[in-house]
Amino acid sequence: MADKNYTDVTIAGKIYTLGGYEDEEYLQRIATYVNSKQNDLKKTMGFLRLPADYQNVLTQLNLADDYFNARKKAAMLEAKVEMLEKEVYNLKHELVTNQMKYEKNHD
Structure with missing residues (x-):
């Protein structure tokens, strides 16, 4: 069985440690996607309220x-x-x- 990988990611300005059997690059990529989705929504009028x-x-x-x-x-x-x-x-x-x-x- 493959070893579990852990990596620190930043989402919405907070650091989280993600763990999974995927490589660290993949974990970073999905975190970046979630972070960019949140950043896009923050630009929407009224979202931050x-x-x-x-x-x-x-x-x-x-x-x-x-x-x-x-x-x-x-x-x-x-x-x-x-x-x-x-x-x-x-x-x-x-x-x-x-x-x-x-x-x-x-x-």
Whole structure:
């Protein structure tokens, strides 16, 4: 089993120690993403006047929105890949069929 990695990260001006089996670079990257999401929300008019629990919920909702949009995009890309793979298969089949006809007519 892999060793657990720990790294200090800064989110909203506070230092947290994150631990996980992912490498430290990954842990830093996700912390940076959360931090930038919070910074973006702080630029929204009225956000800083909200109670801290509302700010946290809005941050969580925005992160969940990003997650679901990414899942939707991934599903669309997977469907496109599947369609393109079928198209390639059909084109290969057509090519083989045409090669066989050509060879039959030129023997």
